[in-house]
Amino acid sequence: EIVLTQSPATLSLSPGERTTLSCRASQSVRYYLAWYQQRPGQAPRLLIYDASNRATGIPARFSGSGSGTDFTLTISSLEPEDFAVYYCQQRSDWPITFGQGTRLEIK
């Protein structure tokens, strides 16, 4: 099973700041990685797929990069609605796996 490790577990930031979230895979997943946002009480929402492609309707302040085992999600300027939990997910092999999540909280 491919293990995805996200860091940090929690980030405390202010609106307007720039942030980078990390996801590291236990083995190469090529570029087969996605990022999701989950707000409290809501289902996850697809943000980025295949490492760097924004999903439909996702603002340009969200960007993804990486390949192989190291990936990042960058939010260029935090909006109030961006404070949520973020998960990475790989589709390289069965079983599909998710990272444990990074909680982005308001400072």
Place this chain on the structure above:
Amino acid sequence: QVQLVESGGGVVQPGRSLRLSCAASGFTFSDYGIHWVRQAPGKGLEWVAAVSYDGINKYYADSVKGRFTISRDNSENTLYLQMNSLRAEDTAVYYCGKIQIVGAARNYFDCWGQGTLVTVSS
């Protein structure tokens, strides 16, 4: 618009069974793989099971293999999860998720239901 609506959750005793449903609308259901993903209270996302667009290929997490069965009825645009021999650790919100790409079984989830809560407790 694309929509998934889960139902069938509730409180059930350990060892008992429960069947979840996921009703789809707004897209050609028979073209897409559909998965179940669960989230224990206060925890992260855990992939549970998947079924291919035609219902032929099925995949399961080790934690549920032999106890859960995924199926679909393309004539009714509905996905199912039959859960047997339930355990306390199966307590979670269960989401169905639609795969992004036509014909693929393993991919990303571009649409999720609102989830249905399953509580396994005596």
